[in-house]
Amino acid sequence: MLKVINPTSGQTLHSYPALDATAMGAIIRSSHTAFGSWCQTSFKERADVLNRVAILMREQETRLAQLMTLEMGKPVREARGEVRKAAWCAEHYAAHAADYLTPLTLQSDARRSYVQYLPLGPVLGILPWNAPFWLAFRFCAPALMAGNTCLMKHDPHVPACAEAIADLFEQAGAPAGILHNLPLATASIESAIRHPLVRAISFTGSSAAGSRVAALAAAAIKPAVLELGGSDPAIVLKDADLELAADTIALSRVINAGQSCIAAKRIIVEAPIHDHFVELLKTRLAAFKSGDPADPTTDIGPLAREDLRTVLARQVDETIAAGARCLLGGYIPEGTGFFYPVTLLTNVRNDMTACREETFGPVAVVLQADNAEQAVQIANDTEYGLAASIWTEHSRGESLARDIEAGQVVINGLVKTDPRLPSGGIKRSGYGRELGPQGIMEFVNLQQVWVGPGRD
Known part of the structure; x- marks a missing residue:
């Protein structure tokens, strides 16, 4: 059973049955069967399905948002925004997939030669709990528009969200089997990856779990x-708009209670403005309201699980013990639910726990750098390479971006994902790209076609 604890109350919310091996195999075969006809449909036919699903999401925004609030504690205001963003992703690929996958003519000794982009088959998406609707559509919208079918193995802590996503396709009259909910226990994921009818893998999650998925996919010679x-x-940097930087970085650190891979986690401030910026950041962080995520005035809800809070508290405690100064928060509060207060740590060094490990919660850590060159050195001194932001004069920021070891760099703005732009990391933050024109290319066969007779 997939047992869900309401993170706001700490009480059992509901339980859903997990698939056994027989049921899993039947669903994968159904996805393969559906692929046989779905891959033959036109881009317009596929777009019609995605657009109908998007309309339904917008119409049912309140109900769908409530599922996230209940299962993983997302504040209702953010949850409603996530539903709208997922609908936008579906609409974006419905509108642009045909252009993204236009065959590319290349000159050669052939009468005509080109590359065409063909679907692969059933794609398995292994998804996390922190953005149940957005991450599902980031996976499925481009894959479906490319002509693949999708097997959605969602996180076991958001089974109602997963069921609702699959139901949207049924409500939209989508062809049977193009998107299946695959509610598996963690122990069953390996067999799903190895299944011969699964042709590719998309995984979003921790680096440790990603390493295991990568090994399994590579052993089966499947793209991932x-x-x-x-x-x-x-x-x-000292020439930044400090007010805007403080506003944006504070927001980045508390969105989804800080449970975001691309949130600002290590705030590296140039020495001449360090103390002033810390005060600006502290004022903004202290103003956020924590509480019941169902209350529309709440900014920060609980962490999604008790074990996540335990890990976060350890990271904060170890960082303080190593010499960091705690200006806000830094403790597990009394009461029900898995809440953790907004926390601000200063005097942090890059060798401390809060910098060496990923902190998944509303914890901001500030490091000091003597100059821009040292700031970039500190930024790159990590095993991760997902995203980064630089706050400085824009042309200088563009120049520095080339030196940042990350898959995404934002200059003077909020780091976020956008269906129009590719997203992904390097180093232990992963490989491959999602979203944008590059994202839809990940799960296609780039087939070269040479038409003869050849030319001399």
Whole structure:
């Protein structure tokens, strides 16, 4: 059984049955059967399905958002925004997939030669709990528009969200089997990856789990995209707009109660402005309201699980013990639910726990750098390479971006994912890209076609 604890109350919310091996095999075969006809449909036919699903999501925004609030504690305001963003992703690929996958003519000795982009078959998406709707559509919208079918193995802590996503396709009259909910226990994932009818893997989650998925996919010689953890730097230089930087970095650190791979986690501030910026950041972080995520005035809800809070508390405690100064929060509060207060740590060094490990919660850590060059050095001194932000004059920021070891760099703005732009990491933050024109290319066969007779 997939047992869900309401993170706000700490009480059991509901339980869903997990599939056994027989049921899993039947669903994978159904996905393969559906692929036989879905891959022959036109882009317009596929787009019609995705657009109908998007309309349903917008119409049912309140109900769908409530599922996230109940299962993983997302504040209702953010949850509603996530539903709208997932609908946008579906609409974006419905509108642009045909252009993204236009065959590419290349000159050769052939009468005509080109590359065409063909679907692979059933794609297995292994998804996390922190953005149940957005991450599901980030996976399935491009894959479906490319002509693949999708097997959605969602996190066991959001089974109602997963069921609702699959139901949207049924409500939309989508062809049977193009998107299946695959509610598996963690122990069953390996057999799903190895199944001969599963042709590719998309995984979003921790670096440790991603390493295991990568090994399994490689052993089966299957393509995989991995979007893994991050310890994202936000570099604030002395010529930055400090008010805007403080506003944006504070928001980045508390969105989804800090449970985001691309949140600003290591805030690296140039020495001349360090103390002033810390005060600006502290004021903003202290103003956020923590509480019941169902209350529309709440900014920060609970962490999704008790074990996540335990890990976060250890990371904070170890960092303080190593010499960091705690200006806000830094303790597990009394009461029900898995809440953790907004926490601000200063005097942090890059060798401390909060910098070496990914912190998944509303904990901001500030490091000091003597100059821009040292700030970049600190930013790159990590095993992760997902995203980063730089706060400085824009042309200088663009120049520095080339020196940042990350898959995504934002200059003077909020690091976020956007269906129009590719997203992904390097180093232990993963490989491959999702979203944008590059994302839809990950799960296609780039087939070269040479038409003769050849030319001299």
